[in-house]
Amino acid sequence: MSVEYLVKISKPMLEGAGTTISLFLIAIALSVPLGFLFTLMSRSRFKLVAGFAHTYIYIMRGTPLTLQLLFFCFGLPMLPVIGEFLVMDRFVAACLGFVLNYAAYFAEIFRGGLLSIDKGQHEAAQVLGLSRWQATVKVIMPQMFRVALPSVANESITLVKDTALLYAVAVPELLHYTLTAVNRDFNLTPFVVAGVIYLMMTLALTLFFKFLEKKFKYE
Amino acid sequence: MSIIQVANLKKSFGSLDVLKNVSFEVDKSEVIAVIGPSGSGKSTMLRSLVNLEQINGGSIRIQDQYLVKDGGYASQQQIKAITSGMGMVFQHFNLFPHLTVQGNLELAPRTVQKLTAGEVRRRSQELLGKVGLADKSDAYPARLSGGQKQRVAIARALMLNPAILLFDEPTSALDPELVGEVLRVMKQLAEEQMTMIVVTHEMGFAREVADRVLFMDNGEVVEAGTPEQIFDNPQQERTRTFLNRVVRV
Numbered sequence: 001m002s003v004e005y006l007v008k009i010s011k012p013m014l015e016g017a018g019t020t021i022s023l024f025l026i027a028i029a030l031s032v033p034l035g036f037l038f039t040l041m042s043r044s045r046f047k048l049v050a051g052f053a054h055t056y057i058y059i060m061r062g063t064p065l066t067l068q069l070l071f072f073c074f075g076l077p078m079l080p081v082i083g084e085f086l087v088m089d090r091f092v093a094a095c096l097g098f099v100l101n102y103a104a105y106f107a108e109i110f111r112g113g114l115l116s117i118d119k120g121q122h123e124a125a126q127v128l129g130l131s132r133w134q135a136t137v138k139v140i141m142p143q144m145f146r147v148a149l150p151s152v153a154n155e156s157i158t159l160v161k162d163t164a165l166l167y168a169v170a171v172p173e174l175l176h177y178t179l180t181a182v183n184r185d186f187n188l189t190p191f192v193v194a195g196v197i198y199l200m201m202t203l204a205l206t207l208f209f210k211f212l213e214k215k216f217k218y219e
Numbered sequence: 220m221s222i223i224q225v226a227n228l229k230k231s232f233g234s235l236d237v238l239k240n241v242s243f244e245v246d247k248s249e250v251i252a253v254i255g256p257s258g259s260g261k262s263t264m265l266r267s268l269v270n271l272e273q274i275n276g277g278s279i280r281i282q283d284q285y286l287v288k289d290g291g292y293a294s295q296q297q298i299k300a301i302t303s304g305m306g307m308v309f310q311h312f313n314l315f316p317h318l319t320v321q322g323n324l325e326l327a328p329r330t331v332q333k334l335t336a337g338e339v340r341r342r343s344q345e346l347l348g349k350v351g352l353a354d355k356s357d358a359y360p361a362r363l364s365g366g367q368k369q370r371v372a373i374a375r376a377l378m379l380n381p382a383i384l385l386f387d388e389p390t391s392a393l394d395p396e397l398v399g400e401v402l403r404v405m406k407q408l409a410e411e412q413m414t415m416i417v418v419t420h421e422m423g424f425a426r427e428v429a430d431r432v433l434f435m436d437n438g439e440v441v442e443a444g445t446p447e448q449i450f451d452n453p454q455q456e457r458t459r460t461f462l463n464r465v466v467r468v
Contacts, residue, residue: 124307124309126271128375
């Protein structure tokens with residue numbers, strides 16, 4: 001195994017990793033706020049809103065992500081009448097699938113965070129004259145995110161690895177280029193390189209979240 | 220002229236009557252100690268004054284405005300205005316753990332009253348000095364002892380210049396050696412003519428600082444009077460039984 005060979009296979013694989021990272025960043029940037037929105041909806045006083053959020057979370061958590069991705073990429077265009085307007089670039093469709101799926105998980109993580117906050121915090125905020133909204137933004141949310149941080153870290157790492165599901169909808173990413181190289185060269189090295197690239201990405205994430213946890217320790 | 224008038228307060232949780240017919244008045248600058256066994260409704264009564272509990276009947280009048288009149292609540296806006304004249308100190312402090320001591324004091328004045336940073340800072344420094352914690356302004360609550368936390372909570376309540384301060388068992392969650400520092404701050408407030416209602420198990424404090432003592436049992440005010448009347452010459456059997464069970468003072 002020569003250095004030249006490593007460089008040769010790494011180049012397309014790193015490009016593929018670029019797609020992986022793009023998907024990751026888009027998915028995390030959109031699914032976290034969307035998830036929080038679902039958390040708030042699931043606690044709404046309006047039964048219809050809460051019911052919608054609960055049903056949504058149930059469906060997105062209760063079916064495989066692969067199925068959802070296949071549905072968004074290949075299923076939507078088959079819908080009668082509106083189908084032809086729903087033909088999307090497969091990467092875009094995949095992003096949509098990831099965002100909608102991960103939002104459901106983040107919604108549950110944040111809900112857990114909210115449940116962990118003592119009701120005395122709400123009471124103190126109320127007695128100090130804060131409105132419901134002010135209390136949520138200034139008192140409850142910062143604490144909720146702190147509690148949720150380890151779970152969010154966990155979910156983010158899962159997301160990095162789940163990007164490999166792009167393979168199922170034929171969007172070329174890291175795993176796609178890895179398999180191409182393995183099949184072409186009949187060599188296992190690309191698998192190892194792919195593993196190392198995934199590990200580097202998850203290491204960066206792990207360190208980032210460790211940093212956040214330390215920063216928001218409040219001690 | 221009384222600053223708080225409570226008449227025929229009724230409150231039930233399901234079939235359990237927590238407050239049966241509670242009436243009392245508090246004059247300006249008076250310190251009221253509310254004593255009684257656990258489950259007697261003391262905390263519920265106190266919490267209903269700041270709208271943390273909804274009552275089912277009776278009237279609460281604060282600074283000449285009805286929070287509740289014959290079971291009917293004022294509008295949300297009025298409730299907010301009426302309760303803004305009261306500060307509350309909780310048994311478990313309820314400090315905001317994600318904010319420093321200073322942040323805890325300044326959150327409400329900054330967000331609710333929209334005061335400038337400079338004004339708020341001067342006031343928070345002054346109050347932290349008053350409760351003896353000027354050096355802790357940048358510390359997070361997690362770094363403080365229970366007694367320090369409760370003193371911060373008192374300073375936080377004072378930031379909004381309340382006319383009335385309510386204390387819900389302020390020393391019950393403290394280690395015995397930390398009780399004194401909190402009671403000293405409360406005593407100082409009493410000397411400064413702050414109107415205070417203190418739900419407490421500290422009989423020494425009730426006797427020494429309170430102007431009047433309310434003894435509650437089973438959702439009723441059984442007996443009310445000066446500390447001397449209640450502690451030295453209780454008229455009701457239930458008061459005597461309770462006082463015999465707690466440590467004599």
